[in-house]
Amino acid sequence: MKTFYLLVIVLTLLVSILPVWVMVTGAFSDWRATFLERITLRALSLRSVRLIWTTDSLTKILIPLVSKWFRNSIVYCTLAAVLSSVVSTAAGYALARFQFPGRRYMNSLVVLAMIIPGLAMYIPDFLVMVKLHLMNPFGFVITSVASAGGILYARQYAHGLSHEVFEAARVDGASEMQIFRHIAVPMLMPIVLMQFSAVFVGLWTNLMWANIMLRGQGQWTLAQGIVFMLHNIPAPTHEDGMAIYSFVMLISAIPPAIVYLLAQKSIVKGIEGLVQE
């Protein structure tokens, strides 16, 4: 049985790591070499980096464009992730702790939103956004804020919290907002960070919604830019273009990686909390 498990691990590791390896080696290889030479590190080269900084067409066109798209992505994703963490956690906590008018309907609505695939709603969503004149970065961000998944995770996690702490705070005269701010939020931090990373990474990689919502090149995200660049790199040769492209892709993978790494412990805690609930 152990041999079987080892085989599964080898296969899944291979499948998981291969694309990352191809990208990293591609960014630091000479693309005149064959694919196998590149992934076996027999064609290592810093040509892509050198070209980006020394070729006129690249420094004047590529760098400003990529910087702009990178900045856009950071702003959109951070804003959506922060707002979503706050809004979804507050709603999930309210559903778990309070009895209020409409609670049952809200619960059903959240479950319905979770069950109905969000992607299937993109087309009618688009039509509504046109009608509301929200075909812009604000519309792109705001639609990601109220996340059914985030609300459910928070509700589930809040159910598992010790209620004595909240009662003690109540007895001491704390208002519900103070309890939420000073007691619940720190206790719900794993789920807040989990939601932050999910929305940040989700939006960073969401090509379809970005293509629908963001029309002008100045509003684009890095994901859209990368797709555009696939056939439009002003590089001296096709091979150089591929090397530069790999390098830009490597850069684009860094922010989600940082967010994931920072939230790693919280994601584990969050899943453990959901298991123990």
Added chain:
Amino acid sequence: MRDRVSGLILSLPAMVLMVPFFIAPLVLAVIGAFLRFDIRMNWSWAGLDNFRAIFGDVGLRALGVTLLFGVCNVVLAMSTSVLGGLAVAQFPGRWWSIYQVAAMFTGLNTSILWLWMFSPVVAGANQFLRFVGLPDVMWHSTPWAARLAVILVIWCWQVPSGVYNVAVAIRATPQELLEAARIEGATRWQEFRYVIAPVVRKPLTLIVLGYLTALLLVYTAPVMLWYGGPLGSTTTALMRGVEWAGKPGMYGMAAAMSLLVLVATTPVCLAAWRIGNRKA
């Protein structure tokens, strides 16, 4: 009173946002599917015309392609995730964070890299086939190969996060329960079936629901790899719907396609939800 006010205040922002961005589109998908309408919402009754147009046109093919990708990828991704998670949980240490590192890699990047591997110029996939003694495949111009490539890419993209999440959930299973089962002489399968599965069912459902919906509604991989080709063999329902939503005269058809996708995917998600919430 205090409960009511606090509950309302804390849940209000989410509710306010869900009305225009969830309820309104849902209503539009349901009603709009039976209308001819433009962006100014001038409408006329279309009955079943939009559905007839979809079923008599390329829409039916797109629905079939979606079903093929959805079923293949759900089965592949789910089984690999559970098997991989079980395997990883057998070995101590934090080495398996490597899956998380790979999970940071986005679907877009994965698709582009595989596009290179399948391309005749870079030819990574064909070099591998030659290495194991198989003939070259024209990935970009052979329909079955193009479809296989999409399935492979989505699978590769889903494996790391799937394995990682299942492994975390399994490791969170209370050890005393597992030890009790072992003392009673339970086999590994019985341990999984009667101890681990009931404990991890709920969080796993929440996690896999996300995968299910994403897998059933593939977009990025077929767009990036082949842009729906060759000859529409990798064009999914969602790609077709987005195409129609960009043409003012075809909004009704786009809404109808959305409704069809909703009708097809919601029961699957609902079933997953019910399984996850069933009492252990």
